Amino acid sequence: MVQFKQALRIAASSIGSAKLRSALTTLGIVIGVAAVITNASLGASFNQFFEDEVASVGSNFVIAYSKQPNLFFDNEYELIKNTPGITGVSPRKSMSGELSYLSETKNVNIAGVSEDFQEIQSLQLDEGSLLSDKDSYAVVLGYDMANEEFERKISHRSTVDIAFRLEDGSIVRKTFKVKGILQESKETIIGGNGDTDTMIFIPVSTMNEMLGEQDYGAFFAMANSLDNVGDISDEVDDRLARNFGIPKRDLEDEDAKPYGIVDQAEILEQTGQVGDALSSFLFAVALISLIVGSIGIMNIMLVTVTERTREIGIMKSLGYTNSGILSLFLLESVLVSLFGGILGTLIGGLGAFALETALKLPTVFPFTLIQIGFVVSVMVGVVAGVYPARKAAKMNPVEALRYE
Numbered sequence: 001m002v003q004f005k006q007a008l009r010i011a012a013s014s015i016g017s018a019k020l021r022s023a024l025t026t027l028g029i030v031i032g033v034a035a036v037i038t039n040a041s042l043g044a045s046f047n048q049f050f051e052d053e054v055a056s057v058g059s060n061f062v063i064a065y066s067k068q069p070n071l072f073f074d075n076e077y078e079l080i081k082n083t084p085g086i087t088g089v090s091p092r093k094s095m096s097g098e099l100s101y102l103s104e105t106k107n108v109n110i111a112g113v114s115e116d117f118q119e120i121q122s123l124q125l126d127e128g129s130l131l132s133d134k135d136s137y138a139v140v141l142g143y144d145m146a147n148e149e150f151e152r153k154i155s156h157r158s159t160v161d162i163a164f165r166l167e168d169g170s171i172v173r174k175t176f177k178v179k180g181i182l183q184e185s186k187e188t189i190i191g192g193n194g195d196t197d198t199m200i201f202i203p204v205s206t207m208n209e210m211l212g213e214q215d216y217g218a219f220f221a222m223a224n225s226l227d228n229v230g231d232i233s234d235e236v237d238d239r240l241a242r243n244f245g246i247p248k249r250d251l252e253d254e255d256a257k258p259y260g261i262v263d264q265a266e267i268l269e270q271t272g273q274v275g276d277a278l279s280s281f282l283f284a285v286a287l288i289s290l291i292v293g294s295i296g297i298m299n300i301m302l303v304t305v306t307e308r309t310r311e312i313g314i315m316k317s318l319g320y321t322n323s324g325i326l327s328l329f330l331l332e333s334v335l336v337s338l339f340g341g342i343l344g345t346l347i348g349g350l351g352a353f354a355l356e357t358a359l360k361l362p363t364v365f366p367f368t369l370i371q372i373g374f375v376v377s378v379m380v381g382v383v384a385g386v387y388p389a390r391k392a393a394k395m396n397p398v399e400a401l402r403y404e
Contacts, residue, residue, distance in 0.1 A: 014304065014332055022336060025300045028293030029340025030347065033377055035286035037348025037369050038355065043279030045356050045364040050271035052362060060226050061120055062086070062233045062263045064240060065218040071258055072216040079239050085224050085232040090117035091204045091216035098173075099200060100161040101150050108145065110162065110200045112207030113220075120222045123196065128156030128180030135203050139176040143184040144197040156180050162202065164210055172210050176202065226264060233263035290376065293340070294384040301333050301388035312395050326393040333385025334378055341377020345370055 015022045064080065066072050072091070081089045093112040098105050115133045117123075123130065123140075131140055139160065146154040154160065156178050163173040185196050208214055221236065223229040240259060241251055250256040305312070312325060320328075349365060356363050 008331065008335075010328060012335065014308075015335060018304075021300060025296055026336055026340040026343070028296035029290075029337050029377060029380060030293075030344040032286070032290030032293035032380070033341045033344025033373050034348035034351060035289040036283070036376060037345055037373050038351040039282035039286040040279070040369055040372065041349070041352035041365050042355060042361075043275070043282050044366060045352070045361040046278050047272065047275035048362045048364050050275050051268065053271065060223040060229050060264055062221040062223055062229060062236055062261065063218060064221070064236060064259055064261050066216070066259055068258050070215045072219065073214055076240065076243065077216070077219060079243055080219050080221055080236055083221075083232065083236050083239060085228055085235070086221050087224050088116035088120060089219055089221040090114040090120060091218070092117060092220055093204050093207055093215075093217045095164060095207070095211075097165075097200075098161075098163040099145070100163070101154055101158065102152060104150050106149055108200050109195075109198065110164075110202060110207070112204030113201055114204055116222070117201075117220055120220045121196075124183040124185075126181045126183045128178070130180055131201060131203055133203075135179065136206050137174055137176045138179040138203065138206075140180040140182060140201040141178060142182050142197040142199040145200060146178075146181045149198070154178055154181075162200070162210075164207075166211065174206075174210060223263075229263050230265040233261055233265070237261050290380060294337075294380045297333055297337060297381065297384035298388060300336075301329065301385055302391070304332070305329065305388045305392045308392075309395065312392050316395070322393040325395075326389045329389035329392045330382065330385045333389065334381035337377045337381030337384065338374070341373050341380075344377070345373030348373065 064072075064076075077089065077091055080086060090113050095110055095112075097108060097110045099108045099110075100106075113131065115131060118130045126143060128140070131138060139162065141154060158178045160176055160178060161173055162176050163171050165171050182196055204216065223232040237251060238248075240246075240261075241248065241257065244258060246257055254260060315325065349369070352365060353363060355361075
């Protein structure tokens with residue numbers, strides 16, 4: 001049996017004697033491992049990005065929305081509010097209107113909400129305070145609405161006029177006190193708070209009073225924990241279905257219900273599936289690169305075995321066993337692959353960081369990826385080197401010595 005140190009010296013000498021060929025062979029592994037590391041890191045980063053996007057919409061939320069007018073009233077509000085596991089619920093009603101400040105008037109989106117809405121949607125203040133259920137003609141403005149839309153900035157001590165056009169064509173206009181300005185929010189791919197920068201929030205009771213209405217467009221509720229949000233959402237669905245006389249057998253038929261329900265767990269599951277599919281695609285692309293690299297190693301090792309046929313015959317005549325020859329060529333293959341794996345892991349980590357920064361994704365680099373890089377490179381070296389090494393080990397020493 002060839003001693004490890006001796007085998008290592010011989011393998012290193014063989015690699016060093018053909019530097020260019022070894023470098024080109026290593027390059028294939030570098031590219032393959034770098035692709036695996038980069039794409040695995042990107043996959044983890046995208047998953048974290050999707051989780052952050054969902055979290056930005058709110059905390060443990062359950063949203064019930066009406067598909068037709070005059071569906072949700074105070075009765076449905078109380079029904080959802082009294083559902084076990086619900087810690088807060090806010091009606092929401094959205095409508096376009098006009099906002100006037102000094103001599104300027106803008107067409108805006110106005111949302112009527114209650115006090116709980118702000119916690120459910122994780123709204124953050126830049127100045128002033130949020131709405132309370134005791135407020136009437138008070139308004140909270142999105143960051144851009146207060147700072148960008150008008151020629152002069154609106155402060156939380158200002159007063160503004162809000163107007164709605166009623167169905168009969170008449171206009172109702174009231175003066176509101178600006179109670180607070182929201183922090184600037186980022187745009188999100190699933191809606192969420194990305195549109196709050198240009199939104200206006202007023203008490204939903206005040207909106208209905210101005211419109212002469214009593215209905216709501218949706219209910220935003222908060223469950224007591226993310227683990228239970230799916231079950232709580234199902235309970236809300238059951239209660240609303242019974243309230244509207246919908247048979248239990250039709251609960252899964254969205255077309256049979258005049259309302260819809262979405263919850264954080266459902267969105268997390270959907271975005272998780274997207275993230276997993278993206279990760280699988282990226283990994284498949286990287287795997288192709290790795291397979292090409294392993295084929296390159298196998299090809300070069302076969303050439304090396306052919307070139308060193310006479311040397312193998314001499315080694316066997318000097319007492320080297322088949323297992324000794326096998327381990328020698330296998331070690332050479334693993335060394336080439338391992339060196340490529342080390343470089344590939346380093347380059348892949350830097351590449352992932354650069355791409356995540358450029359795409360404005362959260363930087364995620366699990367340290368297990370380093371282990372993966374080493375393990376994958378060793379496995380590639382073993383798999384790619386087994387056939388050439390066995391071919392070398394099975395050579396007839398007499399025929400090998402005759403090889404020119």
